[in-house]
Amino acid sequence: MARLSRPAALLLFALICFSCAAADKKKKKLYIGALFPMSGGWPGGQACLPATQMALQLVNKRTDILPDYELELIHYDSMCDPGEATKLLYDLLYTEPIKVVLMPGCSSVSTLVAEAARMWNLIVLSYGSSSPALSNRQRFPTFFRTHPSATLHNPTRVQLFQKWKWTKIATIQQTTEVFTSTLDDLEERTKEAGIDISVRQSFLTDPAVAVKNLKRQDARIIVGLFYETEARKVFCEVYKEKLYGKKYVWFLIGWYADNWFKIKDPSINCTLEQMSEAVEGHVTTEIVMLNPETVRGASKLTSQEFLTQLMSKLGGKNPEETGGFQEAPLAYDAVWALALALNKTVGPLKARGYRLEDFNYNNRDITSEIYRAMNTSSFEGVSGHVVFDAQGSRMAWTLIEQLQGGSYKKIGYYDSTKGNLSWYGNDKWIGQGPPADQTVVIEEFRYLSQRLFVSMSVFAVVGILLGIVCLTFNIYNSRVRYIQNSQPYLNNMTAVGCMMALAAVFPLGIDGLHVHRRHFPVVCQFRLWLIGLGFSLAYGSMFTKIWWVHTVFTKKDEKKEKRKHLDSWKLYATVGVLLSVDVLLLMIWQIVDPLHVTVEKFTREAPKEDLDVLIQPLLEHCSSEKMTTWLGVVYGYKGLLLLLGIFLAYETKSVSTEKINDHRAVGMAIYNVAVLCLITAPVTMILSSQQDASFAFASLAIIFSVYITLVVLFIPKKEERVSELRNQLSERHALRTRKPPSTITQNQNHSFPLLSVTLSDPKSLAPPPGYPAPSCDTHPAPQSFSNSSSLYQADNKINVNNCHTSRLQMLYK
16 A cells, blocks of 8 residues: 655645534534522432433434534523522523523423423423423423323332232322322322222421321321422431331332432431331332343443443442432433434424524424424333323333332332233331231120129029019919908019019120121010010009009098998009000100110220230110100109109008008018119119120119019018918817817726716806807808818818817817
């Protein structure tokens, strides 16, 4: 190969330099106005600005992308503050040069910029805005973003709620538009999935009150929507309120720095250990912002190569302490999306006689071409496949991570477009597994103590047997005169009523432990009817006696004969009236407002074991819709009868009559029954929530009342009858053992003569003084004598054959 001469080489070098200078001179500059938050709630500009600069350098070096143009970045620090951004936006719009595109970062700033950009026909491309409110084409017609909408987290959250079988969640949010709109979308999605947001709290700057409300309302599964700086405040309060641990799960946004809880923050007073303890185990949902696959996209870089260059650009800074490090791939791909879209518009604009450098704020044609190109973007970037939906939002996968041992671990991915959940199965929990979404409440019915029930039942059975004995005795001896004078039929009613009242002890003690709930109303009716009718028969018959004794035998104006006259039918009619009133009242109650089962709930109780459960005590009651009204009527009516009975018993205590010879015993029984009933009725209402005490008090009142009534009314009669029978047996035995006198004969073996009485002696036949002379004929003995000697043998009866002196003297003894 021939060597060039020195002049020729210099000439060639000059030509190359001239051609390069000419090429540089031909490139037109297109300016991009950007707002990077270097501080504030989300200091994403710390990593996103270097990533954007890296992309611009590569784009400007490429000869196949915008070969005649050079992209230049004009940026300011918005501090993620809409007020500051307003001033900076004014500077960008009203100072030269003209900007082709605006690139804001924070959602709050993007909302301001995108709403104003339409007035200047500007395309807005955001790299860090996630607010769902920005997905509104009518309000933001020229807005695009490489950061997916925050609502993309919500399908993933709902999927996780369903996976872990949670149906009740709580939320706490910072009061900003991005989080409010995200929460509104979450509420719609959870409602469709049958999940209830039971607690919804918000705060502006201080989350203390909101966290306390979450604790007070027993929130367990909590979705937190706030910026990183507020997240530290929230979890400092979470630690103070002990709203963490095995009973709680927090869902946070995944775009915080990995060590966000370790960063020293003067606005909180919690230590690093306390913060680490409070955040352990929380779950984050994060848009996949770094392509997990090793592919070379539009920038000719893999995701790992991009990270390496970015780390170099950051100068060795700790990525965890660099704001926006996770969103840096989105900012990088945003530049590439813009460059590819602008490159795509060169041809169509040239066909229409336009050039990109002709753009101004009044030229809608160029804006519409850029919009069309952006809307059809589709390429592989370092953050994954870049494509925009109809609202200009990026579509992407969601990464699910969990903080385990102080570091984040990937536990799954979710593709919301296909509804596909890829699960690694490496999730870890502080307890046995995922906690319950609320305190598990175990309903536990309170039942009557069976020992108490059996004890009272035994007393009731014994009382019923005693009532049967008394009733049998009264019926068997109803012809005995002093029993006849006690009105035995009324005493029979008293015994039957007492047995019915005692029978009511059994349904009073029967509860859900013995019968099914659907059969419980029948038990309630048995309680009501047995007690009501038992009281009417037992107390009504005693009240009738005392009423008529007072009515008939305390009237001093009437004659003595009339005072002693009392028709039995009036007594029975009185009892019938009292019984009819009760039957009518109970029937109306049962028809109009029947008894049914109601369940009383008590304060929840924590078990002794360390379990995430509460015991909800329940107690079944027999009740009706207007129970208070019915009880008022019944207690009022019965109470008046009891008070009137006490009064009548007191008034007749000195009355003596053979028509109702046991009215003093009846009065004593009325005293006891009235006192017990007047005490028991209000006490059982007060103790209605204590099943054992209420049953014991009511049962003992019934048992004591019945026992006292039976003993007072029937035991004296039994003793009288037993005493009478004992006397009769004694007389019979004396008659049998007495030796009968022989006829008058001379006994030769005796040294003295026997005394004898002949029938011809009239003095020997004379009766004792004051007694009538007996008749010794074929007529039978008087009825009174026959009654008293009914147990005697037939051969002992006095007749004409055996009416002699030995028997006559015995007759009047």
